[in-house]
Amino acid sequence: MSKTPAGVILFEGPSQIDGKPIVVIATGLAKASRNAKTGAMVQTYIIRADIHPLEAVRSGEDASICGTCPHRGDGTGKDRSCYVTLIHGPRTVFEAYKRGVYPKVTAAEGRALLAGRMVRLGTYGDPAAAPFSIWSYVTGAAQGWTGYTHQWRAIPAMWSRLVMASADSLADVSEAQAKGYRTFRVTASEGENVKGLEVICPASEEAGKKTECAACRACMGTSGKAKVSIAIAAHGGGAKHARKRAS
Numbered sequence: 001m002s003k004t005p006a007g008v009i010l011f012e013g014p015s016q017i018d019g020k021p022i023v024v025i026a027t028g029l030a031k032a033s034r035n036a037k038t039g040a041m042v043q044t045y046i047i048r049a050d051i052h053p054l055e056a057v058r059s060g061e062d063a064s065i066c067g068t069c070p071h072r073g074d075g076t077g078k079d080r081s082c083y084v085t086l087i088h089g090p091r092t093v094f095e096a097y098k099r100g101v102y103p104k105v106t107a108a109e110g111r112a113l114l115a116g117r118m119v120r121l122g123t124y125g126d127p128a129a130a131p132f133s134i135w136s137y138v139t140g141a142a143q144g145w146t147g148y149t150h151q152w153r154a155i156p157a158m159w160s161r162l163v164m165a166s167a168d169s170l171a172d173v174s175e176a177q178a179k180g181y182r183t184f185r186v187t188a189s190e191g192e193n194v195k196g197l198e199v200i201c202p203a204s205e206e207a208g209k210k211t212e213c214a215a216c217r218a219c220m221g222t223s224g225k226a227k228v229s230i231a232i233a234a235h236g237g238g239a240k241h242a243r244k245r246a247s
Contacts, residue, residue, distance in 0.1 A: 004030045007093070008113060009104040010138060012049060015064040015129045017151070021049040022065055024130050025093055025102055029113055038146070038203070039212030041118040045093045046125025053090035053124070065125035069150040070168060081234070090124045110138040118214040121147035127163055128155050135162055146219040148184050152176050162221045164230065170194070173229065182222060183229040193231035201232040 007027035015022045025045045046065045048056045056062040060075035066082075073080035084090065096102065105113065119142050121127040127135055128151040139145050139162070147163035149155070157180050164184040165176035173183045173194075185198060190206040193199060202210045202218070213219065218226040 004113070005103055006030045007096070007102045008110065009097075009102050010044070010107075010110045011130050011134050012104065013131075016131060017067045017126075017129050018064050020061070020064040022125075022129055023047060023049040023097060024125075024134070025097060026110070026114070026119075027093060038120060039118070039214030041120045041146070041214050042114060043089070043120050043123040045090060045123055046127065046129050047090060047094050047097075049097075053086050053094050057086060065129045067126050067128065067151045067154075069126060069166070071150075084124045086124075107134065107137050111141055114138050115141035116143050118143050118217075119145040120213070121145050121163065122149075126151055128159060132156070132159060132162070144217040144220055144224065146213050146217075147221060148219065152179065152181055160221050161223050164219050164221060173197070177229070180222070182226070184219060185229070185231045187231050187233050190233040192233070196228075198229045198231040201230050204232050206233050 007025055007029060009023060010026050011024040013022070014020065025047070026042050027045065028041065028043045047053055048061055048064055051059070051061050053062070057072070057077045057080065062072055066072050069082070071080065071082040119139055121135060121139070126149050127147050128149045145162070148166045149159060149163045150166045152159070152165040160179070160181045165172070165179075165181035167173045167176055167183040167185040173185055176183050187193070191200070200207045202216050203213050217224050218230060
């Protein structure tokens with residue numbers, strides 16, 4: 001590949017959640033992300049290959065890429081508490097995908113493109129919707145990554161090496177950690193982390209934005225140096241709904 005593309009297709013195939021068609025697209029390869037919280041990271045979007053993200057949320061078809069995540073809302077978009085704004089990244093990436101903007105690469109080419117980079121597994125969508133083998137291989141030469149899954153009750157324990165278990169209560173934290181996961185818990189308000197068990201996300205507003213995800217590297221599952229789990233107050237467009245769930 002003579003010129004680094006803006007984005008590439010890392011995977012096209014059946015969702016590991018329900019077998020329906022999905023695509024995993026990595027962006028920010030040629031130009032660094034401007035996301036203030038994450039910093040310069042390669043972003044990955046896990047989306048339905050055949051349905052616009054907005055329609056997928058309204059029809060409940062986003063279950064293929066979000067599984068049982070409670071932040072999806074009721075399957076019609078109502079009470080959605082996900083912090084991802086669909087009309088921004090997911091819509092733009094899907095429409096570019098449909099125009100044929102992104103070339104499909106082999107696993108080896110994907111690994112080479114991510115080598116030495118910080119990677120965000122699931123800028124939108126749950127990483128567990130795609131095969132573990134894909135993520136494990138393409139991040140093999142990466143500098144590091146962040147990853148979170150709400151599917152931790154249903155997927156093999158090997159995922160704990162790559163991702164944090166997304167938790168919405170202390171009961172979730174206890175259950176996920178018993179399975180070998182480090183956890184990332186959304187709290188109803190600031191400062192609710194359990195001392196000795198969790199620290200407040202250093203890149204969050206409540207922690208004073210001490211760092212960026214790209215530099216922190218605390219959310220690499222059990223593969224990183226960090227041992228304590230992470231907590232963060234509900235944030236983003238769906239924060240009011242997330243606060244209800246976490247309270």
